[in-house]
Amino acid sequence: MRIAIDAMGGDFAPKETVLGAIDACQEFDADIILVGMEKDIKKELTGRSLSSLKLEVFPTSEMISMDEHPAAAVKRKTDSSLVVANRLVHEGKAAAVISAGNTGAAMAAGLLNLGRIKGIKRPAIAVPMPTKKGVCVLLDAGANADCEPENLLQFAIMGSIYAEKVLGLVKPRIGLFNVGQEETKGNRLAVEAHQLLKMSKLNFIGNIEGNDVHQGDCEVIVCDGFVGNTILKVSEGLAEVLFAEIKGAIASNYLSSLGGLLIKNSIRKLKRRLDPVEYGGAPLLGLNGISMISHGNSNAKAIKNAIKAAIKTINEDIISIISTSINTQYAV
Amino acid sequence: MRIAIDAMGGDFAPKETVLGAIDACQEFDADIILVGMEKDIKKELTGRSLSSLKLEVFPTSEMISMDEHPAAAVKRKTDSSLVVANRLVHEGKAAAVISAGNTGAAMAAGLLNLGRIKGIKRPAIAVPMPTKKGVCVLLDAGANADCEPENLLQFAIMGSIYAEKVLGLVKPRIGLFNVGQEETKGNRLAVEAHQLLKMSKLNFIGNIEGNDVHQGDCEVIVCDGFVGNTILKVSEGLAEVLFAEIKGAIASNYLSSLGGLLIKNSIRKLKRRLDPVEYGGAPLLGLNGISMISHGNSNAKAIKNAIKAAIKTINEDIISIISTSINTQYAV
Numbered sequence: 001m002r003i004a005i006d007a008m009g010g011d012f013a014p015k016e017t018v019l020g021a022i023d024a025c026q027e028f029d030a031d032i033i034l035v036g037m038e039k040d041i042k043k044e045l046t047g048r049s050l051s052s053l054k055l056e057v058f059p060t061s062e063m064i065s066m067d068e069h070p071a072a073a074v075k076r077k078t079d080s081s082l083v084v085a086n087r088l089v090h091e092g093k094a095a096a097v098i099s100a101g102n103t104g105a106a107m108a109a110g111l112l113n114l115g116r117i118k119g120i121k122r123p124a125i126a127v128p129m130p131t132k133k134g135v136c137v138l139l140d141a142g143a144n145a146d147c148e149p150e151n152l153l154q155f156a157i158m159g160s161i162y163a164e165k166v167l168g169l170v171k172p173r174i175g176l177f178n179v180g181q182e183e184t185k186g187n188r189l190a191v192e193a194h195q196l197l198k199m200s201k202l203n204f205i206g207n208i209e210g211n212d213v214h215q216g217d218c219e220v221i222v223c224d225g226f227v228g229n230t231i232l233k234v235s236e237g238l239a240e241v242l243f244a245e246i247k248g249a250i251a252s253n254y255l256s257s258l259g260g261l262l263i264k265n266s267i268r269k270l271k272r273r274l275d276p277v278e279y280g281g282a283p284l285l286g287l288n289g290i291s292m293i294s295h296g297n298s299n300a301k302a303i304k305n306a307i308k309a310a311i312k313t314i315n316e317d318i319i320s321i322i323s324t325s326i327n328t329q330y331a332v
Numbered sequence: 333m334r335i336a337i338d339a340m341g342g343d344f345a346p347k348e349t350v351l352g353a354i355d356a357c358q359e360f361d362a363d364i365i366l367v368g369m370e371k372d373i374k375k376e377l378t379g380r381s382l383s384s385l386k387l388e389v390f391p392t393s394e395m396i397s398m399d400e401h402p403a404a405a406v407k408r409k410t411d412s413s414l415v416v417a418n419r420l421v422h423e424g425k426a427a428a429v430i431s432a433g434n435t436g437a438a439m440a441a442g443l444l445n446l447g448r449i450k451g452i453k454r455p456a457i458a459v460p461m462p463t464k465k466g467v468c469v470l471l472d473a474g475a476n477a478d479c480e481p482e483n484l485l486q487f488a489i490m491g492s493i494y495a496e497k498v499l500g501l502v503k504p505r506i507g508l509f510n511v512g513q514e515e516t517k518g519n520r521l522a523v524e525a526h527q528l529l530k531m532s533k534l535n536f537i538g539n540i541e542g543n544d545v546h547q548g549d550c551e552v553i554v555c556d557g558f559v560g561n562t563i564l565k566v567s568e569g570l571a572e573v574l575f576a577e578i579k580g581a582i583a584s585n586y587l588s589s590l591g592g593l594l595i596k597n598s599i600r601k602l603k604r605r606l607d608p609v610e611y612g613g614a615p616l617l618g619l620n621g622i623s624m625i626s627h628g629n630s631n632a633k634a635i636k637n638a639i640k641a642a643i644k645t646i647n648e649d650i651i652s653i654i655s656t657s658i659n660t661q662y663a664v
Contacts, residue, residue: 132573142511145519179474179561187477187558210565214573226519227562229511233542234563235570241464241546242574245606249598256598262591266581274577 002054003310004085004094007036008063009101010298017100018044020303025053030307033058033094036081060084066296070104074112082106086113089289096290096310098281100298106291107143107284114289117319119326122147123286124155124225125293126162127232128279133216135279137163137172140222142229143284149192152176152222156202157325158285159220165316166309167279172219175208177227183207189224197222243271281306283313285322290314334386335642336417336426339368340395341433342630349432350376352635357385362639365390365426368413392416398628402436406444414438418445421621428622428642430613432630438623439475439616446621449651451658454479455618456487456557457625458494459564460611465548467611469495469504472554474561475616481524484508484554488534489657490617491552497648498641499611504551507540509559515539521556529554575603613638615645617654622646 005021007014014036022045024030031054034041038059045055062080064073074083082101086109088094099106103125116123124140139155140147156174163172176194178186183194185207197204208221213231223231250260272278281292281302290313294306337353339346346368354377356362363386366373370391377387394412396405406415414433418441420426431438435457448455456472471487472479488506495504508526510518515526517539529536540553545563555563582592604610613624613634622645626638 132577145511145517145522177562179477179558179565185477187556190477190558210562210567211569211572213566214570224519226511226522227559230509230542230559230562231566233511234545234566235542237543238546238567238570239574240543242571245464245602246578246599249602250595252598252601255594259591259594262587263582263595266584266588267578270577270581 001311001314002031002033002094003307004033004035004058004088004097005303006082006085006097006099006101007034007041008081009099010294011296012299013100014040015044016298016300017303019300020298020307021055022048022050022053023300023304024307025055027304028308028311030054030311032056032307033088035085035088036060037063058084058088064102064105066102068102068105070102070108073102074105074108083109083113086110086289086291089291090114095314096292098292098294098303098306098310100294100296100303103142103293106293110284110287110289110291114287114291116286117288117323117326119323120154120286122151122154123284124158125282126159126285127282128167128276129232130274130276130279131214131216135167135169136216136219136221137167138221138223138228138231139285140225140228141232141282142225144225146226147189147224149189149196152189152193152224153196153200154286154326155222156197156200156204156220158322159222160202161318161321161325162283162285163219165318165321166312169219171203173205173217174202174220174222175205175218177213177221177223177231178207178209180209181207193222239274277302277305279305280309283309288319290319333643333646334363334365334426335639336365336367336390336420336429337635338414338417338429338431338433339366339373340413341431342626343628344631345432346372347376348630348632349635351632352639353387354380354382354385355632355636356639357387359636360640360643362386362643364388364639365420367417367420368392369395390416390420396434396437398434400434400437402434402440405434406437406440415441415445418442418621418623421623422446427646428624430624430626430635430638430642432626432628432635435474435625438625442616442619442621442623446619446623448618449620449655449658451655452486452618454483454486455616456490457614458491458617459614460499460608461564462606462608462611463546463548467499467501468548468551468553469499470553470555470560470563471617472557472560473564473614474557476557478558479521479556481521481528484521484525484556485528485532486618486658487554488529488532488536488552490654491554492534493650493653493657494615494617495551497650497653498644501551503535505537505549506534506552506554507537507550509545509553509555509563510539510541512541513539525554571606609634609637611637612641615641620651622651
């Protein structure tokens with residue numbers, strides 16, 4: 001059960017991707033294929049004791065950068081680390097692919113090489129989001145800017161399965177992101193999706209509004225990719241501004257600064273708890289192969305956690321469960 | 333130049349609406365009509381020295397509550413404080429209406445009694461949002477869940493005028509809320525609106541992503557009402573969770589708690605700076621009359637600031653400027 005890592009993807013690659021892979025091998029006996037520029041990867045492996053680790057390097061000659069047009073890059077750069085890693089999964093040489101690189105390209109490479117699970121109209125990026133009470137899976141986080149109501153129903157089915165089987169959340173509650181409580185509220189997409197979800201066999205608890213996204217009152221939230229990306233990026237940006245402002249406010253006078261020193265550890269613990277890194281990366285649900293993306297700024301710990309989640313996803317046979325659910329049990 | 337206040341609208345009405353009105357009269361010689369249940373309003377006025385204040389009570393017999401269906405309530409409750417206040421503006425007996433009540437009803441009452449400025453397809457709720465560098469006007473904040481590209485262009489025109497004339501922001505920069513930097517990114521609405529904004533005479537600086545909404549790199553952000561409401565409510569909810577979590581983290585041990593006491597004032601100052609209350613309420617731009625809404629939890633200070641903003645809006649003759657701009661200068 002080998003995991004193919006796009007060693008060149010991410011702001012701190014290949015150093016952190018390689019370190020994360022090594023940690024995964026050491027901590028839970030992972031079997032890793034590091035896909036990327038041989039010279040760069042081997043530089044990170046030099047001087048480390050690797051004999052007992054299941055770590056292989058698969059050399060490639062190209063790379064896709066963060067700002068390249070996803071579909072074009074994936075079609076053109078057939079020997080890029082990302083595309084090759086996806087191909088290895090398609091060929092059965094790896095059971096999952098992980099990348100911290102260009103998210104759009106990861107989805108495009110997945111669609112091109114792995115295809116979609118039969119019956120799935122559009123795969124989605126599912127992001128585990130820290131909440132007041134734990135974690136909540138949000139999808140679609142950005143793959144599909146425009147959606148149809150049926151897409152949201154399928155997102156709900158897939159998100160529910162992932163939340164239950166991989167994140168271990170019992171009987172996940174599904175919320176539809178919306179701008180009001182009543183089923184008549186929202187844009188056309190939300191109004192129609194609400195009805196589909198209501199009629200399904202899912203544990204659908206109704207609309208979730210913006211104020212409540214971080215409360216942890218459900219385990220899965222569905223929305224279109226534009227709105228999902230908005231929720232995540234606005235949250236990220238605001239948290240950054242608030243922590244910086246608080247730091248600034250604390251530093252504004254002597255007594256405050258003294259206070260700041262005393263609370264430093266508690267705040268650090270809090271930031272760690274709220275860090276999405278703990279939940280292991282975002283699966284691209286609906287692809288006919290396990291593909292996970294990690295935040296562009298992933299460090300070794302984030303990569304390691306993504307590998308852990310990928311292994312769980314493989315073990316739980318998520319793709320078969322989704323395929324069965326889409327085609328039988330949850331059919332509307 | 334009288335301002336009609338919906339004295340019964342809001343969680344803390346009529347007490348805070350009346351107090352806010354009194355403060356406005358005392359501080360900047362405002363001329364106020366308090367519209368609502370006579371007995372309830374007069375109870376708040378008892379024992380106060382009001383002789384020199386320009387304060388009148390206009391009695392009504394009905395009220396629209398927060399959870400009523402907006403359009404239905406406005407059509408049925410013709411003697412509600414909100415509808416009557418709007419009617420006073422329509423009849424020229426007041427120059428502006430302010431309400432902290434049901435937002436949807438405020439817009440419905442405005443559409444029914446004030447109508448739209450000629451040429452405006454859809455009015456929008458424009459919310460002044462605190463940012464790292466000051467304030468930014470976001471619209472539409474929730475009136476129109478589904479929009480066409482031309483609506484966003486008109487929002488940009490109106491938002492720009494309000495930011496400049498009422499908030500005093502010089503040469504306001506307009507950003508289009510989107511999920512990527514390139515003009516080809518986003519959903520259909522964003523892609524098409526980008527082109528309209530690019531071709532206009534507005535000071536359009538391109539796409540603004542979720543991470544940057546609170547950075548203060550522009551003075552106006554346009555989006556559809558579903559996305560706008562998402563941005564505001566997610567921000568509100570997250571700020572609440574973060575401040576609560578920080579409070580909890582600080583209280584977690586003795587040293588931390590001590591530190592918490594020392595930083596208390598600095599944090600209070602910060603919260604005040606980030607409080608949207610300072611910017612005076614949200615105008616419903618595009619109505620053919622000045623209507624401002626205040627947050628449901630408005631206290632007297634929020635009401636007073638909304639009155640101040642309403643007076644500025646009247647003085648700057650915003651409606652004429654919008655009318656001219658829509659029909660001539662900024663026409664695509």
